[in-house]
Amino acid sequence: MSVPSRTSVLIAGGGPVGLTLSALLSRYGVDHFLVEARPTTSRHPKARGISARSMEIFRRMGLEDAVREAGLPASQVFFYRGRDLVDPDFVRTGLAHRPSDGEPEHTLSPGLICSQDVLEPLLLRHARELAGDRVRSGTRLxxxxxxxxxxxxxxxxxxxxxxxxxxxDWLVGCDGTGSTVRTGAGIAMEGPTGLGRFLSVRFEAPLGATVADRASASYFLTAPGSGGFMAVDNDRHWIYQHPLAPDAEPAPDLTDRDHLIRLVREAAGIPDLDVTVRDTMTWRMDARLADTYRRSHVLLAGDAAHAIPPTGGHGMNTGIGDADNLAWKLAAVTAGYASEALLDSYGAERRPLARRIIDISTDNARHRTAYRIDDELLLTAAYRSTAVLAGPDADAAGPSTLDPTGYHPGCAPGRRAPHVRLTGGEPGTASTLDLIGPGFTLLTTADSPAWRQQAETAARAGIPVVARALVTGTRQEADPGRWDRLCGTPEPRAAVLVRPDGHIAWCASDPGDTPLLPVLRSLLSAP
Structure with a gap:
């Protein structure tokens, strides 16, 4: 086995978060090495929902089409509630906060269902295409x-x-809730454990015709039924999450196939259902958060940093957002144009969001028959840290926030840059979000020689930044003037500085007011 003796970044864990981090580091040109103890990708569906924000990240990585092709069709993204799969009094709901006809669209990349056992091979193949044998399975820290x-x-x-x-130079723990990295760094976790305990049964059964009039992404089973929920990847391949007694009770016998088949039949409400059990596992629902995301040269991401109840589908998506936030900061520090202090902004930005998501998901767990899946919750993230230069009216000292009431697009520093549909121009630029990255991007409505000159000056100083105009000779806004209305910057010389992760770092009204290079150095905590 060829193993590098030295690397800039060592990633422990090759699940969705570690693989996303690897691919993004490759995109930024960062030398890294990823180790994953498992010889293969996940055999169990585990996480299934991929949110709009994660799909935007995959779009930036060039993976959106592959993930969308592998996932369930949008017509099936519904959520069923009934005592079993044949309950005549079932209720079926769709995603919350997805714009309806006539409302402005918030993204070109809406969420979908693509289970972890399907997603991981796509991410692994992509990461290896970029980094080769620096992405290593069957190797553990x-x-x-x-x-x-x-x-x-x-x-x-x-x-x-x-x-x-x-x-x-840096070690990143993406190695799950039992993280070796977190334990080795002496970072504690806070919060309750054992909110629920489940037996997960992956099985095959001919249920397609049974649910034809109620096809859904997830089937929540309510009293007086068996409880838990079922999910489907196609007509025959299903997963059943059966609720278990508390930890004090004996673990179920995972080899008793007859018992497992009875559980599935009772949950489905079909006594003679033809069931073939393919795999089983048990898992526990926790709601825990790491005390810190960084200790010296060790950082945490994904489940190593936060154990989020799956009620809401935000766990994996929060981890993918961690990777997106951390990757460009590691790139800036390892390239030398940012100081190590920039990495403190990672925890300052991401940890308060995880705290809020844990609270929302825990509340969902208490009201399992009522909560809805919010595809756009993570679009509402607003960062507060040294890596954002907020305006004079903003609470720069406050924590990063989420808005569970819904996504309201705007250009305030710290927020995700809003999507505005573009027409014409080069292929692959259908949205303002397609103009962002891989370095900093200075967005103006029309071409500005003054801003271009400032961006070129900063680039010559070693900071990757380009000035890009939304409107060019061929490219136009589908709704003319929408960008200026959202940003509240009708001045023709205004600009919005967007970080590589798509969040706004700074807004300026005129290139003569504040030079760009000092702003960038401040954002990067550079000397």
């Missing part, structure tokens, strides 16, 4: 030490037992 300048790690080939030392 054994231990590490942090000397304040970097980490010395020991990794092991699981099959052979051979061990190797890897020196990394």
């Amino acid at each position: 054994v231990s590490f030490t942090d000397d304040g300048r970097g980490t010395d790690a020991v990794v092991e080939d699981v099959a052979s037992g051979s061990r190797h030392r890897v020196r990394a």
Whole structure:
């Protein structure tokens, strides 16, 4: 096994979060090495819902079409509630906060259902296309030490037992709720455990015709039925999450196929259903948050940083957002145009959001028959940190926030840059979001030689930034003037500085007011 003795970033964990981080680091040109203990990708569906914000990130990575093709059709993104699959009094609802006909669209990349066992192979293939054998399955992180300048790690080939030392400037734990990285860094978790305990049964059964008039992405089973929920990947392949007694009770016998088949039949409401059990696992619902996302040269992302109840479908999506936020900051620090202090903004921005998402998901768990899936919740994230220059009226010292009442587009610093549909121009630029990245992007409505000159000055100083105009000789806004209305900047010389992760860092009304280069250096905590 060829293992690098040194790398800029060592990623522990190759689930959706670690693989997304790897692909983004490759996009930014960052040398890295990813180790994943499992020899293959997940065999279990696990997380299933991919939110609009995650799909926007995948669009930026060039993966949106592949994920959408692999997922369930939009016509099936409904949520069923009934005592079993044949309950005549069932209720079926759709996604919350998805704009209806006549309302302005908020994204070109709405969410969909694509289960983790389908998503992971797509992400793994993409990460390996970009990084080759630097993305390694069947290899686990054994231990590490942090000397304040970097980490010395020991990794092991699981099959052979051979061990190797890897020196990394930064170690990122994307290794799940039982994180070796978090434990080794001495970072504690706070919050309750055991909110629920479930037996997950992956099975095959001919249920397509049974649910033809009520096809849904998830089937929530209510009293007086067996409880839990079922989900489908196609007509025959299903998953059943059966609620178990508290941890004090004995674990179920996962080898008793007759018992498992009875559970599925009772939940479906079909006593003679032809069931073939393919796989099982047990899992526990927790609501926990790491005390910090960074300790010295160690960082946490995804489930290593937060255990989010699945009631709402935000766990994996929050982790993908972590990777998006962290990747460009690691790129800036490892390239030398930002100081290490920039990485403190990662926890300042992401941890308060995870806290809010945990609270929302925990409340959903208490009201399982009433909550709705909000596809656009993560679009509402508004960051507050040193990596955002907020206006004089903003509470720059306050925490990052989410708005569960709905997404309201705008251009305030810290918020996601709004989507405005574009027409004409080069292929692949159907939205303002398509103009962003891979470095900083200075967006103006029309071409501005003064802003272009400022961006070129900053780029010559080593900071990746370009000035781009929404409107060109061929490219136009589908709704002329919408960008200026959303941003509240009708001045022809106004500009919006957008970070590589699509969040607004700074707004300016005139290139003569404040030079761009000092602003960028301030945002990057650069000397």
